[in-house]
Amino acid sequence: MLKIVLLGTGNLAVHLFDALATNKFATVIQVFGRNKEALSYFQDRTDITDSKDNIRDADLYICAVSDDAIKAVSQYPRHKEAIILHCSGAVPLTALPGDCKRGVFYPLQTFSKGRSIDFTKVPICVEAENNEVLEVLLALGKSISETCVAIDSDQRKALHLAAVFANNFTNHLFERAAAICADNKLPFNLLKPLIEETVAKLDTLSPLEAQTGPARRGDQYTQEKHLNLMTDLRDREIYRILSQAIEEKYGNQL
Amino acid sequence: MLKIVLLGTGNLAVHLFDALATNKFATVIQVFGRNKEALSYFQDRTDITDSKDNIRDADLYICAVSDDAIKAVSQYPRHKEAIILHCSGAVPLTALPGDCKRGVFYPLQTFSKGRSIDFTKVPICVEAENNEVLEVLLALGKSISETCVAIDSDQRKALHLAAVFANNFTNHLFERAAAICADNKLPFNLLKPLIEETVAKLDTLSPLEAQTGPARRGDQYTQEKHLNLMTDLRDREIYRILSQAIEEKYGNQL
Numbered sequence: 001m002l003k004i005v006l007l008g009t010g011n012l013a014v015h016l017f018d019a020l021a022t023n024k025f026a027t028v029i030q031v032f033g034r035n036k037e038a039l040s041y042f043q044d045r046t047d048i049t050d051s052k053d054n055i056r057d058a059d060l061y062i063c064a065v066s067d068d069a070i071k072a073v074s075q076y077p078r079h080k081e082a083i084i085l086h087c088s089g090a091v092p093l094t095a096l097p098g099d100c101k102r103g104v105f106y107p108l109q110t111f112s113k114g115r116s117i118d119f120t121k122v123p124i125c126v127e128a129e130n131n132e133v134l135e136v137l138l139a140l141g142k143s144i145s146e147t148c149v150a151i152d153s154d155q156r157k158a159l160h161l162a163a164v165f166a167n168n169f170t171n172h173l174f175e176r177a178a179a180i181c182a183d184n185k186l187p188f189n190l191l192k193p194l195i196e197e198t199v200a201k202l203d204t205l206s207p208l209e210a211q212t213g214p215a216r217r218g219d220q221y222t223q224e225k226h227l228n229l230m231t232d233l234r235d236r237e238i239y240r241i242l243s244q245a246i247e248e249k250y251g252n253q254l
Numbered sequence: 255m256l257k258i259v260l261l262g263t264g265n266l267a268v269h270l271f272d273a274l275a276t277n278k279f280a281t282v283i284q285v286f287g288r289n290k291e292a293l294s295y296f297q298d299r300t301d302i303t304d305s306k307d308n309i310r311d312a313d314l315y316i317c318a319v320s321d322d323a324i325k326a327v328s329q330y331p332r333h334k335e336a337i338i339l340h341c342s343g344a345v346p347l348t349a350l351p352g353d354c355k356r357g358v359f360y361p362l363q364t365f366s367k368g369r370s371i372d373f374t375k376v377p378i379c380v381e382a383e384n385n386e387v388l389e390v391l392l393a394l395g396k397s398i399s400e401t402c403v404a405i406d407s408d409q410r411k412a413l414h415l416a417a418v419f420a421n422n423f424t425n426h427l428f429e430r431a432a433a434i435c436a437d438n439k440l441p442f443n444l445l446k447p448l449i450e451e452t453v454a455k456l457d458t459l460s461p462l463e464a465q466t467g468p469a470r471r472g473d474q475y476t477q478e479k480h481l482n483l484m485t486d487l488r489d490r491e492i493y494r495i496l497s498q499a500i501e502e503k504y505g506n507q508l
Contacts, residue, residue: 067476090468090476109448110466115458117451123444151440158438159445161480166431166445167452168467169496170424175461175503177420184412186405190377191413191420192456194363197371198421199453202446204369207429212364213422214344222321222344226415234499241495242423245488249429 002026002140005056007073008064009033011111012087014041016064019119021045025143030056032076052076060136062087062105063096071095083133089160093127093153103128103137106156107145110167123147125156176235208249215246256280256394259310261327262318263287265365266341268295270318273373275299279397284310286330306330314390316341316359317350325349337387343414346407347381357382357391360410361399364421377401379410430489462503469500 004020006013006028013031020028031042032055039048049055057079063086065073070086074096077084083101086093089108096102104127109117124145126137134150141148151159174195178188201210214222223243230236258274260267260282267285274282284301286309287293293302303309311333317340319327324340328350331338337355340347343362350356358381363371378399380391388404395402405413428449432442455464468476477497484490 067473090479108444110451110455112455112459112464112466115455121447123447125444147444149444155438155440157479157483158434159440161483162431162434162440162445163448164467164480164493165427165434166449168465168469168500169427169492170449170452171455171461171465172496172500172503173419173423173427174456175465176499177416178461180412180416180419184409186409186413186416188460190362190379190401190403191416193375193377194417195420195424195453195456197364198424199449201364201366201369201425202428202449205366206442207425207432210366211422211425211429212366213418215422219321225344225411226418229411229415234495234502237495238423238499239418241488241491242426245430245492246422246426248488249426 002060002136003058004028004060004062005030005032005058005077006062006064007032007055007076008062008069009035009038009041010064010066011113012107013064014113015111015117015119016062016087016107017042017045018116019144023143026060026140029058058082060085060140067091074100083136085137089156089163093129101129101133103133104156105137105141106159108159108163119144120146123149125149125151125159127151127153127156173238176238179232180235211246211250213246215243216250218247218250256314256390257283257312258314258316259284259286259312259331260316260318261286261309261330262316262323263289263292263295264318264320265367266361267318268367269365269371269373270316270341270361271296271299272370273398277397280314280394283312312336314339314394321345328354337390339391343410343417347383355383355387357387358410359391359395360413362413362417373398374400377403379403379405379413381405381407381410427492430492433486434489465500465504467500469497470504472501472504 004026028046030047032049033039042048055077061077061084063070063074067088070091080099084096085103085105087105089106093102093104106125107122109122122145124141128134181188258280282300285296286303296302309331315331315338317324317328321342324345334353338350339357339359341359343360347356347358360379361376363376376399378395382388435442
C-alpha cells in the first residue's frame with residue numbers, strides 16, 4: 001500500500017482525498033494544512049496536522065495547494081526518499097525540491113466547493129523525471145481514473161492553455177449571455193438546452209465542423225445588427241474579435 | 255387539427271417535421287421546397303411540391319428557410335386568411351407579408367444534419383401581432399415542447415445575440431482548444447470532461463459564480479506565460495480581450 005501525505009486542504013485536496021478513500025493501491029495517512037477549519041473536514045478519516053514539523057514519513061507527498069504556494073509547501077516534508085508531486089497545470093516540475101523524486105499529477109478538471117466530481121472520469125496527466133517515478137504515478141492515476149496519460153512539460157503547458165480556452169473563457173461567454181438575458185428580462189434557462197447541445201455535438205462533430213452562426217456564413221448584416229444592440233464596449237470588442245476569427249477560419253473575410 | 259404547410263427542406267424543416275409527425279394538435283399537409291433531393295426526405299410521409307403555384311391552402315404556413323430567403327418565400331402562399339410564421343431569431347416579424355396574420359416561431363437550438371434533437375426540450379419563443387395568433391402559436395409550441403414562451407421583438411433580438419455568445423463563440427473557443435491540443439499531439443478528448451463540467455456547473459452556480467482561472471484570480475504571471483506560448487496572433491488577441499474582460503468583471507485589473 002502506497003502511503004500518501006496530502007499537503008493542502010482546498011477544493012482539490014478534498015476531491016483527491018475522497019477519490020482515494022476506497023483506493024486499494026494507496027492510502028492517505030495524513031493531511032497537512034494551515035487552515036484548521038478546512039483541516040477539520042479530514043479529522044475523522046485520517047491523521048491531520050497543522051504543523052510542518054509533524055508531517056509524517058510517507059512514500060509519496062501530494063502538494064494540492066495553489067500555484068504560488070507549491071514552492072514553499074513542497075519543502076516541508078523531510079523524508080527525501082519519497083516521491084513529491086504537485087497537481088498544477090501551469091507550474092514547472094522544477095518548482096519542487098531538487099533533492100526529491102519529483103513528479104506532476106495534473107487532474108484536468110475544474111473543482112468547485114460543494115460540487116461532487118466523479119474522479120474516474122477525470123483525465124490525469126502525469127509527468128516525472130525518470131521511469132521509476134512515472135510508473136508509480138501512472139499506477140496511482142489509473143487506480144482512481146479511467147484515463148491517466150504520461151505527458152511532457154511542454155504538453156502540460158499547452159493543455160493548461162487549452163483548458164483556459166475551453167473552460168475559463170467559455171464560462172465568461174456564458175456569463176455575458178446571462179447578462180444579456182438579464183438586461184432583457186429573459187431567464188438564462190432558455191439558453192441551457194442550446195449550451196448543452198453545443199457540447200453534446202462534440203461527440204459526433206469536431207468543433208471545426210460544428211461551427212454555425214452569422215460569422216460562419218459571412219452574414220455581415222446580422223453581425224452589424226448585433227453590434228448595434230450592445231452598449232457594453234467590452235462585449236462589442238469580444239463580439240468583433242471572435243466573429244473576425246471565425247470569418248477568417250472559414251474564408252469569409254470580406 | 256391545424257393544417258400546416260412547411261416551406262423549406264433544410265435542417266430546421268426536417269427537425270420540425272419530425273417533431274410534428276405524431277402531433278395531435280397540428281398536421282403537416284405539405285412540404286414545399288426547391289431542392290428536389292432534400293424534398294425527397296418527406297415524400298413518403300406527406301404531400302410535397304417544388305412549385306410555388308402548387309402550395310396548398312392551410313391554416314398555418316411555416317417558413318423554415320434561411321434568413322435571407324424569408325421575405326421572398328413568405329410571399330408564395332396565396333391563402334391570405336392563414337397565419338404565416340418564420341423561425342428566425344434575427345429577422346423582424348415585418349419581413350413577412352403585411353396582408354397576412356404574421357408571427358414568429360423561434361426554436362432556440364442549433365440544428366445540424368444527422369443529429370437528432372429532442373424537440374420537447376427545445377425552448378420555443380413565439381411572437382405575434384395579436385392575441386388570437388399568439389394563442390395559436392403558444393398552443394402549437396406547447397404541443398411539441400415543454401417550454402414555449404411569448405417574447406417581444408426586442409427580447410428575440412437580444413436572445414439571438416445571447417445565443418451567438420453561448421453557442422457560436424463558445425464553439426469557436428472549443429475549436430481553438432482543439433487546435434492547441436493538435437499542435438501538441440494531445441487528444442482533444444482529454445478536455446471533454448472539463449467542458450462537460452463547465453456546463454454541468456451551471457445547474458448549481460451562475461456563470462458569474464462559476465468563473466475560475468488565471469484572469470479570475472488576477473494571476474498576471476500565468477497569463478504572461480500563456481501569451482508567450484501562442485504563436486497565432488488571433489489566439490493571443492482572443493486571450494487578451496477575454497482575460498481583460500474577466501479581470502475587469504472581478505475587479506482584478508492592475
